[in-house]
Amino acid sequence: MTDLQRPLIAEAPQSTAACAHCGAALAPGQGRFCCTGCEAAYGLVRGLGLDAFYRRREAADGALRPEAAPPAFDALPLIHEEADGVKSLDLMISGLTCGACVWLVEQALAAEPDVMKARVCFSTRRLDLRWRGTAARGNELIALLSRLGFRLAPYTPACLRATEDAEGRALIRALGIAAFGAMNVMLVSIAVWVGEDMGAHTREMMHWLAALIGLPTVLVAGMPFYRSAANALRAGRVNMDMAVSLGVLATAGMSLIETFRNGPYTWFDGATALLALLLAGRVLDRAARRKARQAVAELLALQDGMVTLLMPDGSARLVPAAAVEAGQRLQIATGETLRLDGRAAVETLLDTAATTGESLPRGFGAAAPLPAGSVNMGAPFTLEVTAPLRDGSLAAMARLLESAEQSKGRFVSIADRAARFYVPIAHAIAAATFLLWWAGFGVVWQEALVNAVCVLLITCPCGLAIAVPAVQVVASGALFRRGVLVASATALERLASADSAVLDKTGTLTEGRPVLIPEGQKPEVLRAAASMARASRHPLAKALVRACPDAPLAPDTLEIAGQGLQSGAARLGSPGFCGVAGISDGMVLVYRVADTAPVIFRFADRLREDAPEAVAALKRLGLSVEVLSGDGPGAVASAAIAAGIADWRAEADPRTKAAHIEALKAEGRHPLMVGDGINDAAALAAAHVSASPAGATDLAQTTADIVLQREGLAVLPEAIRIARRAQILARQNIGFSLAYNLVAVPAAIAGLVNPLIAALVMASSSLIVIGNALRAGRA
């Protein structure tokens, strides 16, 4: 898109419709900004002289709103010391939505006098930062970017794995070589095809030229196919790459023979053009999936945690969770997720929604075992680690997951199923053609071979090999734009065949985080309480800020750990802290100014707004819907009824969930499991196809075939519709390719086709198949 086509947002400061920084719609009464964070970011961008950013910005509205309290992360342990006092840091930067963001980040950093290099890689989200000076400057630079609304995380090995795509690069290389070879061979071949009056010597030179270019091209550029075919052969399977390899190699071999005996034609052009076309399909297919993989890695990196290790001498250090041993002590802040199993010497209040599915925070006694994955809802405490990461409950869950994935077996995709019967038949027909002409009609073996190779070329499943990948590329791209990441190659096919949906409750049907229940609190009281809450990272305080996002930070707010907040005479916190008796702890905040009447804010895990609609849409698509949760029967029943689901099961532990999925599969059903928690992971792995909603735990996201990036479930039925449509189109394409063969193969057997016509026929069938695939993008 060019600058001219973009909407000009430079006028935004004058209009009252949208926030001048992030572009979100403004509430009535708000001046130019939706929140204080955006106001600060706007001032910062203006101050740096970078307002051009707002003219180029094409981000989704609201995507750049800085967080009320950006998660602190200490970059000191990640900084590398280079020569001459230069420090370098690799970061994963989230929130980049367009080229303008790249520009803003690079320019904002370049404006700092000591920064020597700041380069953002847009597709991998990697920020390479180098500066001269102290290591502590690293944290200041990160804070600068956080104030602009970007989120940063260490560039972990997982990010690198998702980005490093050696196989993809090999494919692009092969494509470049094949395209070069095809074009140059064509140059020579066209002369031979049209130059009927060409002398025998000139023709021989032309043949040798074509062989000189064509043979190395076929050998080098075809490697991805030969390797895959060899692997399949070794495993005793049949795949499309075998047909491709044999067709290409046979054509090249026969052309070489023709070159030696100076026959009328060679067919290096057909072989190289075929390779180029097929490789282009592969490259596109891979690029689409790489995009999805990277988006998942980005989500995970933001969740990847460092823990605060307390040293024996009392000092604290940030270390990766994997480096902590049993017996060491960690500092757990309010709102922090426990990364490791442990015990606390004091009573604690934990939200265990991710590990058990319970929606209410639960009190744990002193010395009770605390499960990893739960969130500290109470005061900060010291955790004595009982098991290192590799032996802890999370690792046990991962092992459960592995066994579930093994039992799943290998899903046979439609392309492989087609290859299974197609490849042997095609090869048998080619062999029969050779025998028919050579032994049957008694022609010289070279001429019989030409006809056999024509059969091979025509049956060479170009359309068939492109039929399914082309549809998948288009459908995955359409889903990607809707915020649905398709992580596995066969996920679309499996999604299309799902016939029952099993939903988790906490975090899937519901939002999975506390939401304020409006109970008629006065707006000014809510505003005052929210401005105090802005100072805290407690989950309930964050929920209060979300209910009133434009509240400015109240001055002189003091946090009393584990109790509440104090600002002058006003207090916000637990009932005990505000001197109110008779309310049980849990999802409640009390706001009280001096001794006036207290205002009570209650929170609940609310049903997602679009859940009933999404459930109804799933039912319309013919899926049976049920709820499977680890929470108590009361909470599960009310959520299920509100969402319009009659069938529900409560108090299911991870094993029960996986067993239930297995039972469904044993009945011959194809369950779609949707879940977000650590306790869902095994069920996700066991299911026919699985999805995880926005904000799911990292374990659920890595296990699921499909990751929803945006809030809400409404996109799930839409994804199923797109997947089903893609499946229909894939079938049409396969059917079309087979029909083509039914007409063309008899002609080839009869010797009516020469390899040039065969190649043209193949290319045209590929074009029709690709054109048909483009329709998969429409919902």
Place this chain on the structure above:
Amino acid sequence: MEALILLVPVSLLLGALGLVGFLWALRSRQYDDLEGAAARILFDDQPGKDPPP
């Protein structure tokens, strides 16, 4: 026909140059960030500071 003796090697040489250029670009990782490179061409020059070495 004598022209072919000159023209064919020349055309092949030019083609091979293009191929070598492509392989060089691929090896120096210029194909890793296609979207970023597409946006970068529209950026203005850097205000205030010389580009880093």
